[in-house]
Amino acid sequence: MKNRRPIHWVRDAVLATVGAAALVFILARGPSQAPEGPEITVVSWGGSYGRAYADGIQTPFSEETGVRVAMEDYNGGLAQIRAQVDVGSVYWDVVDLEMADAMRGCDEGLLEPIDIEMLPPAPDGTPAKDDFYSEMQGECGAGMLFYSTVYAYNADLFRDEKPSTMADFFDLEKFPGRRGMRRVPQVNLEFALIGDGVPLEEVYATLDTPEGLDRAFDKLDTIKDQVIWWEAGAQPPQMLADGEVVMGTAYNGRIFNAQVLEDQPFVIVWDGQLLDYGQLSVVAGTPRLDDALRFLSFATTARSLAAMGRRISYGPARRSGEPLVTTHLATGVEMAPHMPTSPENIARALRNDWSWWVDNQDELNERFSAWLAR
Structure with missing residues (x-):
């Protein structure tokens, strides 16, 4: 990033409290029984977004790959990720991050580097680098949705x-x-x-x-x-x-x-x-790196992003996903007028x-x- 000043994050009282609570939870959690077959933990925002995520991405991914996905909700921030990485006990694998947190987490070494060339191309073969909108391309994540x-x-x-x-x-x-x-x-x-x-x-x-x-x-x-x-x-x-x-x-x-x-x-x-717009990132040091990367690649295909866009009015991070977002799956409502990126809505954005x-x-x-x- 051009002219970026060094990041000196402050462990103020609030952050220290959250970080300490996360550390206590990690230590108390201890080793858990391994489930049968591979499983990863994906952390996102819950509510109606979480339900769209589960139906549009989580379930199809598990059906296609055999990798089970445990979903957890959070309210954003890096405190819990930082605590897990600091003590070397990473149990979150993939996390939905706001862009500033993705940038900071990347700078602090909390997130795995993601080469956009590793992501699948568009359905017509367009490379991912040319298919993702430029603002969606980060060093430690893949773009998800405009909201x-x-x-x-x-x-x-x-x-x-x-x-x-x-x-x-x-x-x-x-x-x-x-x-x-x-x-x-x-x-x-x-x-x-x-x-x-x-x-x-x-x-x-x-x-x-x-x-x-x-x-x-x-x-x-x-x-x-x-x-x-x-x-x-x-x-x-x-x-x-x-x-x-x-x-x-x-x-x-x-x-x-x-x-x-x-x-x-x-x-x-x-x-x-x-x-x-946010980033889907992989927590640094996860012992389930291969499956986490498989999930990230699956979740950021045009098909997956459109599956989300047909369940909740957030626009795909990839150009090839936009034509696939037609009507709301549950009600048949046309999605275009409800998207933040539609011409009428973006005029005063x-x-x-x-x-x-x-x-x-x-x-x-x-x-x-x-x-x-x-």
């Missing part, structure tokens, strides 16, 4: 004027009621500046200045007393359904599934969406600058935690 963080509201609670811009999310006078937000600085700082009128193309340049960071936190201050914080992606749809919040930030696919599978009256506001977050993550985690505690 976005948006905000959504419960239409039953807005009978007259309805929210339509990021500024509306921060307008408690015009749209009173509690908001849901993820308990991390990522996305919240970007949304705060967008809601405060900063043009999309200037958001990260603004965040790169002390004055811009102060402006973002000042904007968050205006709604802080009305925010309910979430940590797992399955929480925002439930918070909206229960009336715990009137609007909340969420992953677009979680809201989509609540709309089409549960008939929830939710509306996504695409204005200012933060377009994102901000692409997440994970390079910026790699350089600033520790400092902002610390500042955000202090801000929450005030």
